[in-house]
Amino acid sequence: MQIVKTRKELKKLLASWKAAGEELGVVMTMGALHAGHLGLVEAASKDNDKVIATIFINPKQFDNKNDLASYPIDTDEDLRKLKQAGVDAVYLPQAGEMYPEGYSTTVSVAAMQDCLCGATRPGHMDGVTTVVTKLLIQISPDRAYFGQKDFQQYLLIQRVVRDLxxxxxxxxxxxxxxxxxxxxxxxxxRLNEAQRKIAPTLFQVQNTIRDLVLQGESVDHVLEWGEKVILEAGFDKIDYLELRSEENLTLISETATREAVMGSRIFVAAWLGTTRLIDNLSISR
Known part of the structure; x- marks a missing residue:
């Protein structure tokens, strides 16, 4: 597994792969890797001749300096996991490589920004779309793989790629x-033992909301019930618990058609102490 840290090194490596006609998949990460990241690598390996992973803790997507300062870092362990997973190369740039002195450009998507994490974390989504766009341009992969846990991010990246x-x-x-x-x-x-026992409540509530909505229960009533259960379980605060379209994040209301409801997802973000957890679940599954 090769490790490259500069655009010059990256360009040289990619040129050799492209010259050989090999298709390339990329998995972008901020490190602190878990099985979900390795699942993205597995998917990329099935579709492509070569797989490159990136590790870059992007300062532009943190709206909270304390969150950035406390973000877990274990690069040696991350590299070990990626090598074991069969990644061909890792791009490991420093902040100055990605944002050199005088950098002043932001990639911002006007649509789908005023809700969910876009509303509760100012500047976060612009930071995500900016760094992803830069990495896509630098790497020029055939395919890029993203986890659907960050579903809003996934939709915004799709829109950037389409629009540009x-x-x-x-x-x-x-x-x-x-x-x-x-x-x-x-x-x-970051979760302690007590918080780990509470955290699965998010999925349990989403699963029940899905079942009740499919049975025809009132959307507003079910979401109100879900908020109550999450807080009573021990969560400190809820940023959002909503039903939104899988296509464009339009809010699903009481008057929505059955078709709209079936094409929606439950989105939730809630805090356990200083840790913010997000999740989503498709209504139709």
């Missing part, structure tokens, strides 16, 4: 879950 005519296929991979069905996340490492 970037020649890459964006592949969404279903959420990987821990025992108890908690969505895998690097931030799960």
């Amino acid at each position: 005519d970037l020649p890459v296929d964006i592949i969404g991979v279903p959420t990987y879950r821990e025992e108890g069905r908690l969505a895998m996340s690097s931030r799960n490492r």
Whole structure:
């Protein structure tokens, strides 16, 4: 497994692969890897001749400096996991490589930004779409793989690629879950033993909401019930618990058609102490 840290090194490596006519898949990460990341690598390996992973803790997508400062870092262990998973190369740039002195450009998607994490984490989504666009341009992969736990991010990246005519296929991979069905996340490492027992409540509530909505229960009533259960379980705060379209994140209301409801997802973000957990679940599954 090769490790490259600069655009110059990256360009040289990619040129040799492209010259050989090999198709390339990319998995972008901020490190602190778990089985969900490795699932993306597995999917990329099945579709492509070569797989490159990136590890870059992107400062532009953190709206909270304390969150950035406390983000878990274990690069040596991450590299070990990627090598064991069969990754061909890892791009490991520093902040100055990605955002050199004088950098002043932001890639921002006007649509689908005013809700969910876009509303509760100012600047976060612009940071995501900016760094992903830069990496797609630098690497020029045939395919890029993203976990659907961050579903809003996944939709926004699809929109960037479509709107800017970037020649890459964006592949969404279903959420990987821990025992108890908690969505895998690097931030799960922050949870203490008591919080880990509480955290699976998010999936349990989403699962029940899905069942009740499919049975014809009132959307507003069921979501109100879900918020109550989450808080009573021990969560400190809920940023959102909503039903939105899988296609464009339009809010699903009481007057929505059955077809609209069936094409929606339940989205939730809630806090356990200083740890913010997010998840989503398709209504139709």
